[in-house]
Amino acid sequence: MWKCHKCGKPVYFAERMQSLGYDWHPECLRCEECSKRLNPGQHAEHKGVPYCHVPCYGVLFGPQLYGHGTRVESHTSFGRVENKYPFGPNVERSELDEKLKMYNKYYEGRSGEIRSREVNGRPILEGALRIYWAVTDMIHLKEDDDQRIKNRILRETDVPLMVKNCF
Numbered sequence: 359m360w361k362c363h364k365c366g367k368p369v370y371f372a373e374r375m376q377s378l379g380y381d382w383h384p385e386c387l388r389c390e391e392c393s394k395r396l397n398p399g400q401h402a403e404h405k406g407v408p409y410c411h412v413p414c415y416g417v418l419f420g421p422q423l424y425g426h427g428t429r430v431e432s433h434t435s436f437g438r439v440e441n442k443y444p445f446g447p448n449v450e451r452s453e454l455d456e457k458l459k460m461y462n463k464y465y466e467g468r469s470g471e472i473r474s475r476e477v478n479g480r481p482i483l484e485g486a487l488r489i490y491w492a493v494t495d496m497i498h499l500k501e502d503d504d505q506r507i508k509n510r511i512l513r514e515t516d517v518p519l520m521v522k523n524c525f
Contacts, residue, residue, distance in 0.1 A: 362386050378403050389414050392478075454481060 360369045363380035364387075375382045377398035387396050390407045391414040401408050402415035409415040455474065462471045472485035 377401070378406060378408065391418065451476075451481065458483075 360371075360374055360381040361367070362369050362383045363378075364382060367383070369381050369383055373384055375384055375387050375398050377387060377396070382398075384395070387398070387408060388394060389396060389401070389410040391409060394410050394414075396408055396410060400411075402411050403409065404415065404419050409418065458472055458474055465471050470486060470488070472483055475482050475484070
């Protein structure tokens with residue numbers, strides 16, 4: 359009889375799942391971070407511990423870029439700071455829900471509604487939120503459109519012309 363890698367109890371042949379070179383109960387082969395049930399061979403591992411590919415493994419052990427092509431949620435290992443709120447005071451969940459109800463009432467039946475859910479004890483807001491900034495200059499989102507390089511080239515070519523005209 360086989361032993362489960364996680365709980366150490368016997369695993370019957372009919373329920374045995376083999377993954378990472380070990381035998382598992384179906385309920386024991388779960389993501390260590392979010393506890394999602396995993397299928398053999400269709401998950402990631404780090405130091406012999408199973409994780410789901412998206413979002414847990416990517417967030418915990420992937421590149422440290424925000425969003426990096428996956429849906430990012432707050433995880434239990436994210437933001438463990440006791441009694442410190444770097445972005446302002448702690449907002450009560452009831453206060454947030456009340457403001458979301460007012461906001462959604464205004465956008466009822468249109469595409470501007472925002473949904474709220476909770477993951478690992480933290481609120482997650484889903485939907486398109488319009489933010490109005492007091493921007494005076496144009497914002498360029500293309501990577502190749504760098505105005506600083508063009509301005510530097512113009513300044514370097516203008517300086518010799520001005521010097522030639524002064525003499």
